[in-house]
Amino acid sequence: MLRGRAFKFGDDISTDHIAPGRLAHLRSNLPELARHVLEDADVTFASRVKAGDFIVAGGNFGLGSSREHAPLIIKLAGVSAILAKSVARIFFRNAINLGLPVLICDTDRIDDGDELEIDLAAGAIVDRTNGKELAFDKIPPVMLAILNEGGLIPYIKKYGGFRL
Numbered sequence: 001m002l003r004g005r006a007f008k009f010g011d012d013i014s015t016d017h018i019a020p021g022r023l024a025h026l027r028s029n030l031p032e033l034a035r036h037v038l039e040d041a042d043v044t045f046a047s048r049v050k051a052g053d054f055i056v057a058g059g060n061f062g063l064g065s066s067r068e069h070a071p072l073i074i075k076l077a078g079v080s081a082i083l084a085k086s087v088a089r090i091f092f093r094n095a096i097n098l099g100l101p102v103l104i105c106d107t108d109r110i111d112d113g114d115e116l117e118i119d120l121a122a123g124a125i126v127d128r129t130n131g132k133e134l135a136f137d138k139i140p141p142v143m144l145a146i147l148n149e150g151g152l153i154p155y156i157k158k159y160g161g162f163r164l
Contacts, residue, residue, distance in 0.1 A: 001119055002080045002101075004052035008112035009041055011058035015070040015091065017041040018062070027069055034076035051078035054118075056110045058084065062091025071095035081118060083107055083125070083136070096143055099151030105136040120144060 017040045019033060027033065038045040038055075055061075055074065061084040062070060071094050074082070081101040095102045101120060110116065114129040121144060125134040139147070149155040 001117060002052065002054075003115070003117050004054050004080055005050070006054050006056045006083075006110050006112060006114045006116055007042070007045060007049060008107075008110065009038070009055060009057040009061075011085075012060045012063060013038075013041055013057055015062060015064035015067055018070040019067065019073055030069070030073060030076055033069065034073040037073045037077045046077060049077050049079060052080045053078060054116055055079055055082045056084070056107045056112075057082065058107065059086040060088060061086070062088040062095075064088070066090045066094070068094045068098065071098050071100050075100045081120075083110070083116075096146060097152040099147055099149070099154070101139070101147050103136040105134055109134060120147065 018038055020036060020040050035046050061082065071091060075098055079100070081103055082095065083103045083105055085107055086104065087102050092102050103118070103125075105125065109132050110127060111129070114127050117126045117128055118124070120139055123136050123138040125136065127134070146152050146155045149158055
């Protein structure tokens, strides 16, 4: 069960919004880069986000380059999941491979600051602030197993390959 606060963003949040290109020199210092996560979309985000919180976005989240830095610094900042109407496919796979859940759902019913509770296995979101219940497509078993291990590399180290 995941619990945290919603940080709401709009449509078309790119990997450059997530990991500002002007800070490319920090790619070898990911903790420092994480201190700047999403600052081009919300300059206060990195200073306000706490471990367990959620990014809630509109459509086309994570568009742009295929750099793994973007989902990785989101995870390093403490975000436990991303909820969005749609997500760029390469961002989606990078996030799952890094152990960061990405949930496709109707985010219009979630407001900035709402307290959420998410059950990944059941595909259920409860908005504790407004009492609304939302659903997302159940995560396939192999992806859920990867997420439960913290990402693809820890999963493969533990199991030596794919198992369902």
